[in-house]
Amino acid sequence: MSEHRSExxxxxxxxxxxxxxxxxxxxxxxxxxxxPTLAVWKFAxxxxxxxxxxxxxxxxxxxxxxxxxxxxxxASRNVLPGPYDVSLVEGSITTPxxxxxxxxxxxxxxxxxxxxxxxTAGGIQALRNFGDVEDFRSVVxxxxxxxxxxxxSTAISAHVPVDFELRGCPIxxxxxxxxxxxxxxxxxxxxxxxxVCTECKRRGLTCVMVADGTPCLGPVTHAGxxxxxxxxxxxCYGCFGPMTGANLPALIPQLHACGMSDGDVDRVFATFNVAxxxxxxxxxxx
Amino acid sequence: MSHRSRQLKVSSLARVEGxxxxxxxxxxxxxxQADLQIYExxxxxxxxxxxxxxxxxxxxxxRICGICPVAYQASAWQAMEDACGVVVDDRIAELRRLLYxxxxxxxHSLHIYLLHVPxxxxxxxxxxxAKDHRAIVERGLSMKKAGNAILELVGGRAIxxxxxxxxxxxxxxxxxxxxxxxxxxxxxxxxxxATVEWVATFDFPxxxxxxxxxxxxxxxxxxxxxxxxxxxxxxxxxxxxxxxHVVEHQVPHSTALHATLxxxxxxxxxxxxxxLNSAQLSPLAREAASAAGLGPTCRNPFRSIVxxxxxTAYAIDEALRLIDAYERPSPAWVPVPPRAAVGHGAxxxxxxxxxxxxxxxxxxxxxxxxxxxxTSQNQAAIEADVRDVVxxxxxxxxxxLTALCEQTIRNYDPCISCSTHFLELTVERR
Numbered sequence: 001m002s003e004h005r006s007e008x009x010x011x012x013x014x015x016x017x018x019x020x021x022x023x024x025x026x027x028x029x030x031x032x033x034x035x036p037t038l039a040v041w042k043f044a045x046x047x048x049x050x051x052x053x054x055x056x057x058x059x060x061x062x063x064x065x066x067x068x069x070x071x072x073x074x075a076s077r078n079v080l081p082g083p084y085d086v087s088l089v090e091g092s093i094t095t096p097x098x099x100x101x102x103x104x105x106x107x108x109x110x111x112x113x114x115x116x117x118x119x120t121a122g123g124i125q126a127l128r129n130f131g132d133v134e135d136f137r138s139v140v141x142x143x144x145x146x147x148x149x150x151x152x153s154t155a156i157s158a159h160v161p162v163d164f165e166l167r168g169c170p171i172x173x174x175x176x177x178x179x180x181x182x183x184x185x186x187x188x189x190x191x192x193x194x195x196v197c198t199e200c201k202r203r204g205l206t207c208v209m210v211a212d213g214t215p216c217l218g219p220v221t222h223a224g225x226x227x228x229x230x231x232x233x234x235x236c237y238g239c240f241g242p243m244t245g246a247n248l249p250a251l252i253p254q255l256h257a258c259g260m261s262d263g264d265v266d267r268v269f270a271t272f273n274v275a276x277x278x279x280x281x282x283x284x285x286x
Numbered sequence: 287m288s289h290r291s292r293q294l295k296v297s298s299l300a301r302v303e304g305x306x307x308x309x310x311x312x313x314x315x316x317x318x319q320a321d322l323q324i325y326e327x328x329x330x331x332x333x334x335x336x337x338x339x340x341x342x343x344x345x346x347x348x349r350i351c352g353i354c355p356v357a358y359q360a361s362a363w364q365a366m367e368d369a370c371g372v373v374v375d376d377r378i379a380e381l382r383r384l385l386y387x388x389x390x391x392x393x394h395s396l397h398i399y400l401l402h403v404p405x406x407x408x409x410x411x412x413x414x415x416a417k418d419h420r421a422i423v424e425r426g427l428s429m430k431k432a433g434n435a436i437l438e439l440v441g442g443r444a445i446x447x448x449x450x451x452x453x454x455x456x457x458x459x460x461x462x463x464x465x466x467x468x469x470x471x472x473x474x475x476x477x478x479x480a481t482v483e484w485v486a487t488f489d490f491p492x493x494x495x496x497x498x499x500x501x502x503x504x505x506x507x508x509x510x511x512x513x514x515x516x517x518x519x520x521x522x523x524x525x526x527x528x529x530x531h532v533v534e535h536q537v538p539h540s541t542a543l544h545a546t547l548x549x550x551x552x553x554x555x556x557x558x559x560x561x562l563n564s565a566q567l568s569p570l571a572r573e574a575a576s577a578a579g580l581g582p583t584c585r586n587p588f589r590s591i592v593x594x595x596x597x598t599a600y601a602i603d604e605a606l607r608l609i610d611a612y613e614r615p616s617p618a619w620v621p622v623p624p625r626a627a628v629g630h631g632a633x634x635x636x637x638x639x640x641x642x643x644x645x646x647x648x649x650x651x652x653x654x655x656x657x658x659x660x661t662s663q664n665q666a667a668i669e670a671d672v673r674d675v676v677x678x679x680x681x682x683x684x685x686x687l688t689a690l691c692e693q694t695i696r697n698y699d700p701c702i703s704c705s706t707h708f709l710e711l712t713v714e715r716r
Contacts, residue, residue, distance in 0.1 A: 044327040047701075048352020048445040054400060055434060055444060057427040061420065064413040073298060075400060076411030077692070094327045124349050125329040136333035149328055170352060170445040225443075232442045232449045234456040237345065239446070267338060272349065 036184060039071035039084040041105050043091025043098050044125055044153060048170040049116035050074055050090045055173055063177075066184060082108030086183050089162075092118040092125060092153045099150075099159065106160035111183055114156045115176065117169035117272040121241055124169075126153040126275035155275070164189060167222045169239040169272035175224050192223050195243045196236050200227040208235050215258040217268065220246035220278075237268060242278025249282050294676070294688055306700070308691055310676055320673040322665055322695065335655040340366045340624050340646050341452050347642070347657065348446045351701055353396070355446045356389040356437070357635030360511050361642040361657075366452045368526075369629025369646050372622045377615035378454040379511075381440060384608040385450065386511045386633070388436025390601040391474070392444070393636035394594045395433060397699045398481065399426025402591050405693040406488040422484075425477050429598065432474035436605060439467055454619030464609045471606050478599040479574055485595050486578035490588040491690075495674070497585070497667055499558035500532075500547055502634050508566040508600060509559070511633050516562055517547065525632040528641045534658060544665050545658060551666035554638030555698060556593040560584050568607075571600035587671055587697040594699075624650025635660050637699045661700045668698050 040050050054060065054075060070080035087109035093099055106112055114120050122129065128136055129152045156162055166179055175191055182189035192198070196218035200207070208214040208230050216235030218227070222243040229236045248269075255265055269279045294310035311319040331350055335343060343362040348355035360382065367374065374382075400412040403426075409415040416423035434444040439459055441447025449455050502513030503522075515531075516522045523531060534545045546552070561583035564575065575596045584593055626648040632641045638660030645653040675694045679687055 044329055046349050046352040046355075048349075048355070051352045051396075051445060054396065055430075057431040057434070060427065061413070061416050061423065064416070069411075069413060076413065078410035078414070091327075094329075098327065123329075124331075124334070124346065127334040128330055131334065136330040153329075169349065170443075173444075228442050229448050229456075232456040234442075234448060234451075237448075264339070267342065271342075271346065 035066060035068045036085040037068045037070040037080065038180075039082070039087045039105075039109065040069075040074070041071070041087060041089045041091075042073070043089065043102070043119070043156075044094040045091030045116065045118045045123065047074065047090075049119075049168070050088070052115075052171050052173050052176050053088070056177060059177055063180065084109050086111045086113065086180070089114045089119050089156050090116055092122045092155060093159055094125060094150050094153045096150065102156060102159050111163045112156075112160070113164045113166060113179060113183070114162050115166045116171050117167065117239065117241060118153075119156045120165045120167055120276075121273045122153040122155050122275035124272045124274065127270065128153055129275055130270075153275070166191070166224075167240040168224055169241075172224050172226065174226075193244050194223045195219055195246075196221045196223055196225065196227055196230075196240070199223050199225070200230045203227055203231065205230045208233055209254065209258060213258050215255045215260050215264075215268070217251070220248055220251050237271065238279065239272055241273035241276045244278075246278045248279070252282070292684070294684065294691060296688060296692060308672065308695065310672065310691065312676065312680065315680055317673045317676045320669045320676065322669050322672070322700075324665070332655045332657055335644075335652050338652050340369070340622070340644070340650040340652065343642075343644065343652065343655070344450060344452055345446075345448075350657070350659070352445050353393055353701055354389060354635045354637070354640075356386055356441065356450070357633055357640045358642075359447065359450050360386060360633040361631040361640045362644075363450065363452045364512060364631030364633065365629040365642040365644050366631075366646075367622055367629070368631060369627040369644060370622045370625055370650075371627070372453065372620060374454055374620055375615065377613050378458075378619070380608055380611070380613075381455060381458060381615060382450070383511050384436060384605055384612075385440045385447070387601040387605040387608070388433045388440065390433070390510065390636055391478075391598055391605070392430050392433030392437060393699075394598040394601070395426055395430035397636070398485065398591055398594055398598070399423060399430070401699070402594075402696050403485070405689075405696060406485075406591070425480070429474050429477050429481070429602075432470050432602070435467055435470055439463060451619055453622040454615060454617075456618065458615045458618040460614060461612055464612060468606060468609045471602050471609070475599065475602045475606065478595065478602050479570075482574045482578050482592065482595040482599055485591050488591070490586060491675075492586075493588060493675070493678075494585045495587060495671065497670075498547055498550060498552040499561050500552050500554045500639060500663070501558040501562045502632060502639060503563055504566075508563050508568075508604070509634055510601075510604075513632075513634075515632070515639070517552070518558070518562060521548075525641070526630045528630065528632060528658070529643065529656070532641070532658065532663065534662065545663040546666065551670055552663070553667045554660050554663050556590050556597055556636075556638075557584055557587060558638065559634060560593045560596070567596070567600050568603045570603050571596055574599050587694065590697045590699075624648070635701075637661060637701050638664060659701070661698070664698050664700065668695055668700065671697070 117123050179189045209216040214235040217238040218236040221236050221238045222240040224240045273279050292312040296308040307323040309321045344359045347358040347362050350358050404411055412423050437444040442449035499518040502509035503516045504513040514524050532545050564582050578592050628645045630643050641658040643656040647653055671694050672691050
């Protein structure tokens, strides 16, 4: 069995590299004549990203017709044994028990996809990484000794190999559907790795920073939300985390020019993706 | 194995929001222990809110719960405006209520159709239910979608809305924006009324619980986004006195704190709201409730699904009224300059009263934060109910008794991310 599982793992990594998924192609399906299995796992999180799957009101029943939902506790008390073709993992690792549990989830998953800022970057609860967890524990709980927690909140990729990371706090419904469909079809998901600015421009929105002087993290933030904040004349606040090659040193003077203090800049990068390396403030700006 | 001593354990609860478990011990026909164990990893929001700007709590606390983010936002903005001595104008207040109706519609439809109905019809989940009754599940999903449409249009996003802010909204929709929403809601209202009729035909265990209720009351209307606190015992007090009456304490088996009201367990949520405020429902919702066999109060937690359906119909009816009377707030927000003060906020999250308290310094930085979510308030009552249900059904075999315990817990739509998820119950007889 363990050999079988490790085979799954190396295959999954190949899939991530090549973008093809032989195990889930139509050919493979007919071989073992079963629908691909989907599992959804929760670690430290708010439930919002897995709720996004249930928020696909128009598509949920069609998806459920194509796959077997084998493990999704928020939605079903039926739990099928692994291994699973695709696992969606929500939440970050914050307890000794979860350090062990993610290993078991990985071993049982052919493809492991992390969904949301908690799973991809540790989430807002990673603010503890920069504070004193003992102090945190005693602020919230009168008898902190009952509370079993780690000093850090860490991304899933810090513990096991991850095949695909879907960003967002919360993730975007259309992107989630694209990722599920892509893996079902055995192709690479079409998830652009650009900035929110590109989405904003495509929507024809007027730049809130240029036109209104509103501080905006759009130039350094990973695309995917559809520029929801600029669409209500609000500056992006970085829910989707850093884009690849985020140029903070170029943006920070502009944020100051829009009236943000050093403290404001510190805080705006210290939210849902605080532990993402791309949002670490450069020394001079900190 | 004798029947004298039994243990029921659900190590991961399903179809609830968050991670939890149930442990029941029975000896000589007596229920010795009924622990709802919440092992949702602690995330320490109250600790890391310290040092944040008063304008940030709105976005940060929404991340406590993906199911009821608007409740967190509403309690937060209310507390901050209270601290800073700002009152928003009525047009902003009405738009906030419309947004909150969206969350009620979406969350209640989710709970009724995807989480709770399968218990009554004997299915493991709504997806399996849809194989036999696709039109029914589609009706639920369509109602949920209408709720989400409000959240997206008014809030900018269904989960963790981006448009609300302390003082109002970043931008307010135009009447023309709201028109297509009204068409969708009129259809959803028919679905919601059909839902009330349908769920009223389910079999409900005969159970009347004599539990103290706590809910908000707004003199003008069925309380959702604001109000004063009232209890079934006749107590009435402002939100600022919440912590004089409600005390949270820690129990070893849970990462959620337990709460008591003047020393006793109590209940918040749909049953409490309905029993205390049903006279304030719209005529349409009152009529639907009455046709479904509900009196002015409801003390059977299993009938909470009917109350939730009535509240869904009400929220849709109310959303339509708000759209009809809509006057676009301009500007969409008022400034909320900080000052050193303490502020309180409370609103009716779909599962019950959600209280926030913040202490600000002169620059608006948060010095301390207290958040009391509905599920921790209800936890003692849920445990007491499980105890009563088990005591009344000792004749059931372990599988049936376990399923009934799970259903009992789901009656409260517990949001364990706010305070648990799947109840895995295993049974041990000694």
